[in-house]
Amino acid sequence: MSNVPVDRAGASLDRAARLGERLERARAGDRDALDEVVRELNPLLWRVARAQGLALEEAADVVQTTWLELVRGLHTIRSSSALTAWLVTTTRRESWRVRGLTQRQTPHDAATLESSPDPDPGPAELLLSEERDRALWQHVARLPERCRALLRIVAHVDRPDYTVVAEALGMPRGSIGPTRGRCLAKLREMLAADSTWSPT
Amino acid sequence: MTAPHSADQPLDDLDQAILDQLAAVLTRLDPPPPDLDDRVRLVLALDDVDRDVARLREEHLVGAVRGTERTRTLTFDAESRTVMITIVDRPDGLVRIDGWLAPGAAVRVELRHPAPDPSQTVESDASGRFVLDGVPHGLAQVVVHPARGEHAPQVVTPALTL
Structure with missing residues (x-):
């Protein structure tokens, strides 16, 4: 695209x-x-x-x-x-x-x-018609539960609001914030190594 | 030198793209009801702020009775009253609502619809029972008014899809 x-x-x-x-x-x-x-x-x-x-x-x-x-x-x-x-x-x-x-x-x-x-993997495979979406979802599923819980919410938030949202969710301040954070860094690393995923 | 995917780096456009893609995937897997924005608009259109908001406590789907009728029972709890309604699908495509207020009282019960459709209003009997019949499908909200001379807030339910 x-x-x-x-x-x-x-x-x-x-x-x-x-x-x-x-x-x-x-x-x-x-x-x-x-x-x-x-x-x-x-x-x-x-x-x-x-x-x-x-x-x-x-x-x-x-x-x-x-x-x-x-x-x-x-x-x-x-x-x-x-x-x-x-x-x-x-x-x-x-x-x-x-x-x-x-x-x-x-x-x-x-x-x-x-x-x-989290919807179980069966329906997700059926509902996601694009390979890159399925790849993303599979990698998200491999993250620790705490990371999944965080990214699920943060994905719907304007990025400048990261820190306040983490606090509202009762998550430690250091776990997100203005920096990328460990959960997103880990996801990005896995995606970069996956040839079936592309950013667009 | 910092690793390219270090957790300490600021968000860049690729992070943004990943999170946007994740938001789209989540919406595909677990979409909000298509009328969620309309439901919120309906309940926010009530200007009176002196309201007692009733919250859904339980929902029972009784299922298809005699093939054509579907019956749902919803119970809402507010501070001042419990509102229970049974929604029956009529064979002609309209809906009948049998309601019950506890504690029971003869009061005005209003069924609001999105503008420009007018509200329907009935009076409950002394035991708190009321019937709204011939109601069209679609979004609606129940508003229970205080009895005449009674200083109490209106009880409002969330918007429902009939």
């Missing part, structure tokens, strides 16, 4: 700046700006809720509840990084609450079986 963005790191910075600007407008009561923030960050919230072991419908509810809580506390959130961290923290707390409720009520419900955070 030839139409690959040349400066991805720069594009990510632009995204973060845009998010900050929309947050500003949303705080002033602009509904469209709030909609745009929702569209931008829903994939992250979904991933965080699913990583807590929630079934599909539970995760969808948690995402909504988190946004409702946000609207109540919007005036206290001053930057796009603070927004992302706040949303990750609240999504996790809401997920725990829902999981506590469902486990108490239906301990052997099928929902708990469905909620394995």
Whole structure:
């Protein structure tokens, strides 16, 4: 493919700046700006809720509840990084609450079986039609669980927000941050050695 | 000299590309519901901030009854009330909702739909039972209003796909 963005790191910075600007407008009561923030960050919230072991419908509810809580506390959130961290923290707390409720009520419900955070390798092979995607997924599966948990969330975050997101996830500050970090370095090393994977 | 893939180096465009690819793969493997953005938009469109948010406690799929009817029961807990609804698919493509509030009270129960569709409103009886019939499929949200003269917040459920 030839139409690959040349400066991805720069594009990510632009995204973060845009998010900050929309947050500003949303705080002033602009509904469209709030909609745009929702569209931008829903994939992250979904991933965080699913990583807590929630079934599909539970995760969808948690995402909504988190946004409702946000609207109540919007005036206290001053930057796009603070927004992302706040949303990750609240999504996790809401997920725990829902999981506590469902486990108490239906301990052997099928929902708990469905909620394995990583899809098993069988369906992944079927769902990923491109060889480079399958290669990436296989290498991710070889990483330690802590790395998988981290990269799964970080992949949906604008890169300048790495550190705050790691903190919101309760991970040690040194494990990510402005530098590449061990998990991504390890993944990159494995991908570089794999001839079936290419960056584009 | 630093190794090319050292953990201490700043993120470069290749790291960015790997993480973007991973995000795309994760979305392919475990996509959010296609209407998730719309659900959030529906619940955020309620301006009143004095609300008691009900959270999903359990969902039962009773399955296809008599071939054409599918029945789902959902229970939501809020601080002030529990809202239980049974959603029955009618053979004509519409939906009937049988609801029950606990503690029971005669109050106004509103079913909100995305704009521009109007809300449907019914009154529950003194034991907290209510019926909303002939409801179209699609997104909806249940809002339970406080009784007249009662100083209590509205109870709102998340948006549901009927």
